[in-house]
Amino acid sequence: MATKTVRPKKLKITVRGPGKTPIRLIVNGETHEVLVEPRRTLLDALRKDLGLTGTKKACDEGTCGACTVLLDGKPIYACMVLAIECEGKSIETIEGLARNGQLHPIQQAFVEEDALQCGFCTPGQIMSVKGLLDENPQPTLEEVKRALSGNLCRCGAYPKIFKAALRAAKLLESRNTQGSH
Amino acid sequence: MPKVIKTKTEFEGRVVEEYVVVEGEGLSAWEAQTPLRFVGKRTPRIDGPERVTGKAVYTSDVQLSGMLYGKILRSPHPHARIKKIDTQRAEKLPGVRAVLSFHNTPTISFRRQTFLFDQIVRYVGDEVACVIADDEEIAQDALELIEVEYELLPAVFDPEEALQPSAPKVQPDGNLLNGQPEIYQRGDLAQGFARADVLIERTFKTQCALHNCLEPHGSVALWEGDSLTVWDSTQHIFGVREGLARLLGLPLHKVRVIKKYMGGGFGSKNNLGKYTVIAALGALRTGRPVKILLDRHEENLATGNRPSSIQHLKIGAKRDGTLTALELKAIVAGGAYCLWPPSVGGPARQLYACPNLKTEQYTVFTNTGPLSAFRAPGYVEGTFALESVMDELAKELKMDPLELRLKNYTEIDQTTGRPYSTKGLREAYERGAKLFGWTSLKKKGQGVRGRLRRGVGMASQIWSGNGMPPAYAIVKINPDGTATVITGTQDIGTGTKTILAQIAAEELGFPIEKISVEIGDTQLGLYAPLSAGSMTVASVGPAVRGAAHDARHQLLDVAAQVLEVPRESLTISDGLFSSPALSECVAVPEVLKNLENFMIIGRGAREPNPEDVAVNTFGAQFAEVTVDTETGEVQVERIVAVHDSGRVINPLTLSSQIEGGIIQGLGYALFEQRIVDRNTGVVLTDNLESYKVPTALDIPEIIHEMIDRPDLKANNLGVKGVGEPPIIPTAAAIANAVADALGVHIYELPLTRDKVLKALGENHA
Numbered sequence: 019m020a021t022k023t024v025r026p027k028k029l030k031i032t033v034r035g036p037g038k039t040p041i042r043l044i045v046n047g048e049t050h051e052v053l054v055e056p057r058r059t060l061l062d063a064l065r066k067d068l069g070l071t072g073t074k075k076a077c078d079e080g081t082c083g084a085c086t087v088l089l090d091g092k093p094i095y096a097c098m099v100l101a102i103e104c105e106g107k108s109i110e111t112i113e114g115l116a117r118n119g120q121l122h123p124i125q126q127a128f129v130e131e132d133a134l135q136c137g138f139c140t141p142g143q144i145m146s147v148k149g150l151l152d153e154n155p156q157p158t159l160e161e162v163k164r165a166l167s168g169n170l171c172r173c174g175a176y177p178k179i180f181k182a183a184l185r186a187a188k189l190l191e192s193r194n195t196q197g198s199h
Numbered sequence: 200m201p202k203v204i205k206t207k208t209e210f211e212g213r214v215v216e217e218y219v220v221v222e223g224e225g226l227s228a229w230e231a232q233t234p235l236r237f238v239g240k241r242t243p244r245i246d247g248p249e250r251v252t253g254k255a256v257y258t259s260d261v262q263l264s265g266m267l268y269g270k271i272l273r274s275p276h277p278h279a280r281i282k283k284i285d286t287q288r289a290e291k292l293p294g295v296r297a298v299l300s301f302h303n304t305p306t307i308s309f310r311r312q313t314f315l316f317d318q319i320v321r322y323v324g325d326e327v328a329c330v331i332a333d334d335e336e337i338a339q340d341a342l343e344l345i346e347v348e349y350e351l352l353p354a355v356f357d358p359e360e361a362l363q364p365s366a367p368k369v370q371p372d373g374n375l376l377n378g379q380p381e382i383y384q385r386g387d388l389a390q391g392f393a394r395a396d397v398l399i400e401r402t403f404k405t406q407c408a409l410h411n412c413l414e415p416h417g418s419v420a421l422w423e424g425d426s427l428t429v430w431d432s433t434q435h436i437f438g439v440r441e442g443l444a445r446l447l448g449l450p451l452h453k454v455r456v457i458k459k460y461m462g463g464g465f466g467s468k469n470n471l472g473k474y475t476v477i478a479a480l481g482a483l484r485t486g487r488p489v490k491i492l493l494d495r496h497e498e499n500l501a502t503g504n505r506p507s508s509i510q511h512l513k514i515g516a517k518r519d520g521t522l523t524a525l526e527l528k529a530i531v532a533g534g535a536y537c538l539w540p541p542s543v544g545g546p547a548r549q550l551y552a553c554p555n556l557k558t559e560q561y562t563v564f565t566n567t568g569p570l571s572a573f574r575a576p577g578y579v580e581g582t583f584a585l586e587s588v589m590d591e592l593a594k595e596l597k598m599d600p601l602e603l604r605l606k607n608y609t610e611i612d613q614t615t616g617r618p619y620s621t622k623g624l625r626e627a628y629e630r631g632a633k634l635f636g637w638t639s640l641k642k643k644g645q646g647v648r649g650r651l652r653r654g655v656g657m658a659s660q661i662w663s664g665n666g667m668p669p670a671y672a673i674v675k676i677n678p679d680g681t682a683t684v685i686t687g688t689q690d691i692g693t694g695t696k697t698i699l700a701q702i703a704a705e706e707l708g709f710p711i712e713k714i715s716v717e718i719g720d721t722q723l724g725l726y727a728p729l730s731a732g733s734m735t736v737a738s739v740g741p742a743v744r745g746a747a748h749d750a751r752h753q754l755l756d757v758a759a760q761v762l763e764v765p766r767e768s769l770t771i772s773d774g775l776f777s778s779p780a781l782s783e784c785v786a787v788p789e790v791l792k793n794l795e796n797f798m799i800i801g802r803g804a805r806e807p808n809p810e811d812v813a814v815n816t817f818g819a820q821f822a823e824v825t826v827d828t829e830t831g832e833v834q835v836e837r838i839v840a841v842h843d844s845g846r847v848i849n850p851l852t853l854s855s856q857i858e859g860g861i862i863q864g865l866g867y868a869l870f871e872q873r874i875v876d877r878n879t880g881v882v883l884t885d886n887l888e889s890y891k892v893p894t895a896l897d898i899p900e901i902i903h904e905m906i907d908r909p910d911l912k913a914n915n916l917g918v919k920g921v922g923e924p925p926i927i928p929t930a931a932a933i934a935n936a937v938a939d940a941l942g943v944h945i946y947e948l949p950l951t952r953d954k955v956l957k958a959l960g961e962n963h964a
Binding site for chain 1: 243244247248250251252253254255256257259260262335336410411412413414415460461462463465494495691692693694851852854855856858859860861862863886887888892893894895896898901
């Protein structure tokens with residue numbers, strides 16, 4: 019029987035490191051070039067290399083959600099991806115929400131409902147709510163709880179975080195209806 | 200003129216006596232019917248926008264030019280002597296700037312008889328050495344290159360074993376804190392038990408719980424000449440300053456401690472940590488600023504815990520429910536280093552009228568991570584045992600549990616004989632029972648729905664929360680008509696800044712938007728106590744009111760002369776002066792603009808506590824649960840809470856405290872526990888995957904109300920604390936509800952599925 023060798027397609031592998039390597043990150047619509055070790059997480063790149071300390075580091079191992087950011091629109095834990103994996107992708111952080119000194123409706127709802135105590139998990143909670151409302155503008159309470167189940171709040175602000183998420187949905191809806199007129 | 204007085208005050212179940220300086224005139228508290236514009240109004244946090252935009256700079260966010268990072272090498276052994284530390288390989292790694300250990304640092308005493316870098320390690324996680332490097336990754340790599348030679352020593356993890364004479368000694372003087380149990384007694388215990396118709400004796404166990412505040416413990420240290428500045432994630436900037444100055448041999452004024460925002464503490468950040476001192480030493484050695492932030496694993500090993508307890512409780516009562524005697528013997532596992540005993544016996548001593556009583560507490564050193572304060576230390580554990588046994592007593596007497604509690608109600612503090620300044624517990628019981636539907640649910644009895652069983656339970660709360668002097672504040676009135684409150688307290692996430700702004704706005708007659716608050720920096724010079732013991736508002740708030748009062752009077756004095764109107768005719772409201780002698784209102788800047796940059800500075804100090812009454816906080820919580828009899832899972836459906844903490848300043852942030860306390864109490868009741876391997880002393884739950892804190896999916900319906908009655912004797916605001924009260928009765932109420940559902944009580948927390956199924960099995964058998 020004749021055998022036919024199937025050659026795998028040639029994979030294009032780029033070796034980065036050891037040592038620092040230049041990468042390009044698109045954060046809140048702005049492009050940044052930074053020099054990082056390949057092992058640097060997106061979280062550390064945001065905090066240390068770009069000075070965007072709004073995204074918090076609480077566990078650094080994907081168990082708390084404090085470092086939630088949006089990567090191509092989806093909420094992810096920034097401690098669980100390497101910065102080099104995020105090249106060319108759109109990264110949205112808490113610093114990108116307020117525009118012209120005006121709080122984003124989600125931020126406004128968090129303040130009005132007192133959906134925070136120490137505030138350390140808050141940027142992550144807000145980014146998870148943003149991820150949810152971008153996808154599902156009118157969530158139910160159950161959907162809010164599910165969407166936030168990966169964001170721990172040790173102070174126990176949960177009841178007010180739920181309220182804030184639902185209030186934010188309303189604020190965004192009224193803003194959108196007003197905007198369409 | 201400043202006055203020096205001696206004052207006694209209760210802090211977390213312990214009475215403290217000290218000299219304090221007070222100044223200014225004593226103001227009486229606003230009466231309940233006094234109309235107020237800002238105090239008592241739902242006010243969103245004034246620093247909310249910073250927190251929701253990521254602009255708030257926490258200690259962990261501080262990045263200084265040239266800053267280095269420190270990582271601590273921790274002991275892998277529960278008890279060992281360090282024979283040798285070889286740091287040569289680590290030091291050679293590029294980017295490593297220093298490796299600190301007992302070989303090359305001064306011998307600094309830390310926690311009584313032990314040292315900053317001690318040659319004996321006493322628990323898995325104890326500090327051994329510290330690498331200072333250009334970045335965290337390098338420091339981490341270098342840790343693996345340090346070679347330590349240990350001589351292993353026998354270890355003990357169980358507190359009862361540690362009390363045996365043959366047990367390995369954790370501390371040089373033995374394993375019992377202070378060498379003797381802490382004993383309190385009153386009346387005649389034997390006679391009390393002899394007079395009882397019913398006796399109940401039970402043993403309760405509570406687990407070790409970990410704080411897991413989301414912002415890790417950490418500090419940044421910077422030397423400028425011989426002055427040290429430290430950014431620290433702390434609940435007590437002045438305490439950290441004192442500790443650093445003492446340990447490093449510096450005068451107090453050469454140490455500055457800053458804490459602007461903090462990501463949770465819950466008591467674990469009350470004291471100076473070793474990492475802070477090490478960061479200061481590292482910065483001194485390298486001549487560059489040094490940051491040390493603990494990671495999540497270190498948080499779970501080395502930053503404190505609510506210690507486990509074993510509580511033997513015996514209670515005697517007459518047939519009508521009147522308590523005749525109560526005896527508690529508690530053993531508390533203090534861990535390797537422990538400076539004070541949490542008051543596990545506090546609730547037993549205070550909650551009910553009981554003439555014959557003894558509490559005996561053994562706080563024991565073990566080769567495990569050290570205890571620290573954790574939101575209402577001792578009282579959460581003690582309330583679980585006491586309120587469980589009260590439920591069992593009610594069952595025995597065939598009384599409604601609430602009725603039994605009312606039967607033993609007291610208006611007199613049982614430990615001092617003083618009447619309470621105010622006590623709203625009876626009303627809390629009544630309102631809570633009504634909101635919850637207690638009577639009808641109790642009548643209905645256990646609900647059975649397929650494999651689900653419903654149960655209801657309740658529990659009571661007592662705690663201090665009276666606040667204390669010394670606490671000082673100033674209020675500046677700026678020429679532009681704004682005012683700045685300055686005090687050395689810290690906002691640990693409870694909303695302190697907002698509350699101080701509300702108080703200042705009220706007293707000044709300014710709009711709240713005109714008030715800013717500066718806190719969290721020892722260099723401001725105005726001492727305030729640690730933010731713990733539910734005492735921030737009751738300690739600092741009255742000082743701020745005093746300062747605002749002084750500032751307003753100075754402002755009126757100045758304005759009367761500028762406006763040329765009689766002083767007594769002039770009033771201020773909404774930032775506007777008015778007087779019958781003026782044709783129209785005049786704004787504050789109009790008056791101050793001609794005085795160059797003259798600034799009014801009002802001073803205030805916290806008044807002493809009253810001597811003739813006991814000031815305490817109270818509350819009652821009711822829980823409804825369903826228990827799945829096949830899986831053993833407990834679902835908390837509903838918690839109703841009614842608390843009395845005196846006047847409410849901000850109903851919005853207060854309600855966050857209540858909900859947060861209940862949610863932490865729920866985690867403690869159902870699933871939080873540190874598990875230590877009994878052979879190696881290794882913490883098996885050293886991360887947020889295995890240490891279960893409540894998530895969004897665990898949250899029950901929470902309904903809460905406040906009695907909201909100013910305590911006119913407590914202080915010039917009529918306020919008492921609220922941070923800790925809500926966590927105190929939650930676990931007890933849930934445990935009583937689970938007992939109601941199962942028909943049998945579980946005596947050990949947390950109420951995990953294995954325990955529930957075991958209890959069901961035993962009950963069935």
